[in-house]
Amino acid sequence: MIQLYNSLTRKKEEFKPLGEEVKMYVCGVTVYDDSHLGHALSSIVFDVLDRYLEFRGYKVKKVQNFTDVDDKIINRANADKVPWQEITEKYIESFFKSSDGLNVRRATVHPRATEDMPEIIELINRLIDAEAAYELGGSVYYRVRSKSDYGKLSGQNIDEMIEGTRNEESRKEDPADFALWKAVKPEEPNWDSPWGPGRPGWHIECSAMAFKHLGEQIDIHGGGLDLIFPHHENEVAQSESASSKTPFAGVWIHNGLLRTTGATMSKSLGNAFNVNSALEEFSSDAIRLWILQSHYRTNPLLDKKLIGDAERSMRRIRQAVEAVPVVSEKSLDPEPFKRRFVEAMDDDLNTPQALAAIFDLCRKMNRTRADGNDVSSAADLVRELTSALGFNLAAPPKKVESLNDSEVGALVQKRKDARAEKRWGDADAVRDQLDAAGISISDTGDETEWTRK
RNA sequence: GGCGACGUGGCCAAGUGGUUUAAGGCGGAGGUCUGCAAAACCUCUAUUCGGCGGUUCGAAUCCGCCCGUCGCCUCCA
Numbered sequence: 205m206i207q208l209y210n211s212l213t214r215k216k217e218e219f220k221p222l223g224e225e226v227k228m229y230v231c232g233v234t235v236y237d238d239s240h241l242g243h244a245l246s247s248i249v250f251d252v253l254d255r256y257l258e259f260r261g262y263k264v265k266k267v268q269n270f271t272d273v274d275d276k277i278i279n280r281a282n283a284d285k286v287p288w289q290e291i292t293e294k295y296i297e298s299f300f301k302s303s304d305g306l307n308v309r310r311a312t313v314h315p316r317a318t319e320d321m322p323e324i325i326e327l328i329n330r331l332i333d334a335e336a337a338y339e340l341g342g343s344v345y346y347r348v349r350s351k352s353d354y355g356k357l358s359g360q361n362i363d364e365m366i367e368g369t370r371n372e373e374s375r376k377e378d379p380a381d382f383a384l385w386k387a388v389k390p391e392e393p394n395w396d397s398p399w400g401p402g403r404p405g406w407h408i409e410c411s412a413m414a415f416k417h418l419g420e421q422i423d424i425h426g427g428g429l430d431l432i433f434p435h436h437e438n439e440v441a442q443s444e445s446a447s448s449k450t451p452f453a454g455v456w457i458h459n460g461l462l463r464t465t466g467a468t469m470s471k472s473l474g475n476a477f478n479v480n481s482a483l484e485e486f487s488s489d490a491i492r493l494w495i496l497q498s499h500y501r502t503n504p505l506l507d508k509k510l511i512g513d514a515e516r517s518m519r520r521i522r523q524a525v526e527a528v529p530v531v532s533e534k535s536l537d538p539e540p541f542k543r544r545f546v547e548a549m550d551d552d553l554n555t556p557q558a559l560a561a562i563f564d565l566c567r568k569m570n571r572t573r574a575d576g577n578d579v580s581s582a583a584d585l586v587r588e589l590t591s592a593l594g595f596n597l598a599a600p601p602k603k604v605e606s607l608n609d610s611e612v613g614a615l616v617q618k619r620k621d622a623r624a625e626k627r628w629g630d631a632d633a634v635r636d637q638l639d640a641a642g643i644s645i646s647d648t649g650d651e652t653e654w655t656r657k
Numbered sequence: 658g659g660c661g662a663c664g665u666g667g668c669c670a671a672g673u674g675g676u677u678u679a680a681g682g683c684g685g686a687g688g689u690c691u692g693c694a695a696a697a698c699c700u701c702u703a704u705u706c707g708g709c710g711g712u713u714c715g716a717a718u719c720c721g722c723c724c725g726u727c728g729c730c731u732c733c734a
Contacts, residue, residue, distance in 0.1 A: 230734095231734075232734090233733095233734070234732085234733080239734090240734090242733085242734050243734050244734090245734070246734035247734080249734090250734095274732090275732075276732070276733090358660070358661090358729085358730085359659095359660055359661075360659080360660060360730075361659080361660090364658085364659050364660085364730095365659075365660090365730065406732090426734095427734065428733075428734030429661095429662090429728075429729080429734085430728080430729070430732095430733055430734070431733080431734070432661095432729075433660085433729065433730065434730085434731090435733090458734095459734070460662085460728095461728070461733090461734070462734085463727075463728090493682085494669090497669070497670060497671090497681080497682065498669080498670065498671090499670085499671075501662095502662090502663085502670085503662080503663080503727080503728080504669090504670095505668095505669070505670095507668090507669085509668080509669090509683090510668080510669060510683085512683090513668085513669070513682070513683040513684080514669095514682080514683085516682090516683065516684095517681095517682050517683070519696095520682085520696095520697095523696065523697080524697090527696095527697085548671095554671075554672095556670060556671045556672095556680085556681070556682090557671060557672085557680070557681080559671095559681065559682080560671075560680050560681035560682085561680095561681085562681090563680095563681055563682070564680090564681075567697095567698085570696095570697055570698065571697085571698060571699090573697090574697075574698065623692080626692075628692060628693065631692090631693090632693070632694080635693095635694075635695090639695095644695060644696085645694090645695075646694085646695050646696055647691075647692095647694080647695085648696095
């Protein structure tokens with residue numbers, strides 16, 4: 205039984221999808237800049253959820269949108285003096301490059317707001333018909349007072365909320381009403397609608413795309429903790445008002461946000477935040493391990509040192525799996541570790557505990573292999589479990605300009621000769637040279653093996 | 658003002674009433690192996706969970722107060 209924490213009820217609940225196929229919607233990014241490690245965190249968390257559900261035998265349909273019309277995009281286009289479509293194309297491409305680099309599986313569908321305009325307009329019409337929305341000067345607003353349980357997701361109360369907001373000049377019926385459709389402003393991208401030219405408000409696209417690609421009721425809705433209010437709150441309201449079906453989403457899952465340590469970190473934020481540059485320095489596995497060693501609802505600490513630590517930890521797993529197999533009658537039964545893993549993951553994706561099971565298994569493998577046991581089925585299990593968490597067990601990127609294989613081979617031979625003649629000083633000098641080039645060597649009996657670090 | 662999160666070893670981080678005198682990772686110390694290393698393995702590295710009270714046979718885990726850190730309420734994964 206899989207239990208997941210539901211932000212709506214603030215409790216762990218048994219996961220029960222409505223149908224055969226799990227319908228999961230994850231809020232995507234607004235494409236106006238490169239992805240940073242905060243996006244990576246969210247991508248990885250929902251990638252793990254997707255993969256784990258599949259590991260547990262579910263079929264998953266995952267939808268993740270691109271918000272490709274928005275103030276920030278328009279501003280960026282103006283700043284760069286290019287058409288806004290050029291901005292969105294560029295950063296959608298960048299997003300995929302980052303996610304692919306992070307070994308995040310693509311969603312089943314990646315819809316774009318601008319491509320589902322008819323559905324967005326139709327949904328707004330339904331809301332007007334249901335008297336949950338009203339037109340005003342070419343814009344359309346959602347009437348928050350029309351839904352008695354408005355605020356249930358974020359625990360906000362409309363009246364208390366209004367006190368905290370600044371009182372902007374507006375003719376809206378209620379200050380808390382939010383825009384479903386924004387009337388066109390000069391020089392802005394716009395689409396025709398029954399209320400005149402304009403563009404969709406931020407929240408409506410997600411409801412429209414969820415309805416279109418998954419249906420009016422979905423199993424899982426995910427996103428960052430920072431989206432609970434107003435975005436997800438408004439999404440629930442408009443979706444349930446339009447469909448008259450409750451709940452819109454069976455479980456709301458929110459990942460924690462990245463945390464940084466004071467002033468020291470902020471200096472290097474620029475680079476540390478960019479996923480593509482982080483991937484030049486660290487393996488995708490290290491980035492993923494750094495994130496999954498914390499629970500997804502906590503706020504992981506962003507610190508390059510920790511990602512470096514994770515890189516070393518990954519090497520332990522890789523080495524255990526890749527070690528030369530022993531052929532033997534005796535073998536290690538890894539089942540208890542699999543049970544531990546499943547039990548941990550079933551409990552609201554407790555990845556730190558799941559990883560502890562994997563690390564323990566790796567140690568057990570090394571120990572029992574040394575005692576002459578066949579650990580190949582254990583190695584297969586480690587591959588299976590790490591893969592369910594999205595690790596690819598690939599080596600980290602090369603840090604320095606490295607030697608090619610034949611150059612390494614020549615140096616290894618040179619050292620071998622030196623060792624045979626017990627010229628230890630010469631042998632160690634070659635080893636230092638290789639080490640500086642990112643090659644580590646190990647002597648096992650007469651053989652010398654080398655690997656790129 | 659409103660909603661909410663957090664404070665566990667040198668660092669990161671699970672655990673949320675007894676099987677935990679607290680998992681796992683990184684780092685550190687010693688050892689085995691090795692020409693020396695690397696890797697691996699073994700041992701050690703919090704009698705203690707921000708502080709003070711309380712509930713209980715029993716608390717890191719529940720309650721109260723205090724101290725500290727942080728997020729959201731405006732764009733944000």
